[in-house]
Amino acid sequence: RLSRKLLPGLASYSLGKLCSAVDIQLTDRHRAKGDAEATVKLFELLLQQENASDVFETFLKANNRQATLPAHLPDEVFENIPNSTGVYFFKDQKNKIIYVGKAKDLKKRVLSHFYDKKQKELDLCRETAHIDFELSGSEFLALLMEDAAIKKHLPPYNVSAKKVPKNFGIFNYTDRRGVLHFSVNTLKLCPNPLIIFHTKQDALLYLEKICKTFGLCPKYCNLQHNVTQCDHYKINSCKGICTKKESPALYNIRVKQAKDYIVESTKNKIIKLPGRNFHEEAFVLIKDSIYMGYGFINRDLQITSPEQLESYLTPQKDSLDIQRILRKHASKH
Numbered sequence: 544r545l546s547r548k549l550l551p552g553l554a555s556y557s558l559g560k561l562c563s564a565v566d567i568q569l570t571d572r573h574r575a576k577g578d579a580e581a582t583v584k585l586f587e588l589l590l591q592q593e594n595a596s597d598v599f600e601t602f603l604k605a606n607n608r609q610a611t612l613p614a615h616l617p618d619e620v621f622e623n624i625p626n627s628t629g630v631y632f633f634k635d636q637k638n639k640i641i642y643v644g645k646a647k648d649l650k651k652r653v654l655s656h657f658y659d660k661k662q663k664e665l666d667l668c669r670e671t672a673h674i675d676f677e678l679s680g681s682e683f684l685a686l687l688m689e690d691a692a693i694k695k696h697l698p699p700y701n702v703s704a705k706k707v708p709k710n711f712g713i714f715n716y717t718d719r720r721g722v723l724h725f726s727v728n729t730l731k732l733c734p735n736p737l738i739i740f741h742t743k744q745d746a747l748l749y750l751e752k753i754c755k756t757f758g759l760c761p762k763y764c765n766l767q768h769n770v771t772q773c774d775h776y777k778i779n780s781c782k783g784i785c786t787k788k789e790s791p792a793l794y795n796i797r798v799k800q801a802k803d804y805i806v807e808s809t810k811n812k813i814i815k816l817p818g819r820n821f822h823e824e825a826f827v828l829i830k831d832s833i834y835m836g837y838g839f840i841n842r843d844l845q846i847t848s849p850e851q852l853e854s855y856l857t858p859q860k861d862s863l864d865i866q867r868i869l870r871k872h873a874s875k876h
Contacts, residue, residue, distance in 0.1 A: 615672035645685035712736025
């Protein structure tokens with residue numbers, strides 16, 4: 544980093560090429576004694592450069608941000624990163640994407656990588672030579688953009704994102720009494736789910752809401768097991784199907800209404816979001832329960848139909864991870 548500042552414009556700042564550029568003899572390459580002698584000579588040379596004392600003083604300040612930057616990352620690249628919401632891309636010296644992340648404040652989040660002393664972060668910073676970014680306008684859209692970028696580029700430092708999660712689905716079946724049940728199972732055992740969740744807990748929490756909303760029985764919604772009649776601690780919406788006070792025909796009407804609600808609630812949506820600046824808005828398009836992508840439009844543009852939005856759409860691939868992000872957003876809004 545000192546050499547970049549005091550000897551600008553060189554093709555490379557590795558020890559060997561630096562020494563070659565400034566005529567320092569390098570013997571016993573990659574041996575402790577040879578590398579140490581060359582480093583001392585280089586250090587002495589840097590001390591003799593114009594403005595060396597000012598540069599050294601700045602670098603030695605404990606709170607100096609520049610001292611934390613990766614050795615191969617030019618200062619101006621970091622300075623150009625805005626304090627805005629979006630997605631960032633760490634690239635190596637061959638311009639290959641090695642890490643993708645998202646943040647409400649891009650500059651602050653990127654800088655946090657350089658202060659982290661975990662081995663993974665140290666290795667990441669050692670390889671980083673450039674950082675690109677894309678603004679999103681909202682953290683929700685940044686999540687969708689981040690997921691798409693990780694799946695497209697498969698960056699080596701996004702290890703956790705490559706793990707395939709065990710997803711769960713909610714499905715319907717009819718028992719011998721003719722009563723319709725809701726249940727939760729893995730997608731491997733539940734090939735045609737009504738809706739998919741990232742965890743079993745998320746699926747059960749969703750079923751709790753459905754059970755309350757439509758006056759269903761917790762026992763027949765997979766929320767209680769091995770009981771003759773329901774006695775759920777926070778759901779008392781059952782009208783007696785489990786004690787035979789209500790007929791299967793009447794109960795099934797509400798179950799079918801709940802089923803229609805689950806299917807329709809995920810079918811077609813346009814999610815309106817803040818844009819990347821004051822003059823635009825963003826949107827996410829879901830068509831026939833499939834995530835189609837996102838786009839940005841001028842705030843003053845009059846949109847009267849979903850079809851108009853498609854000309855502004857950046858098409859994206861749907862996935863279980865994307866559906867998880869969309870469901871989480873829907874549950875909060």
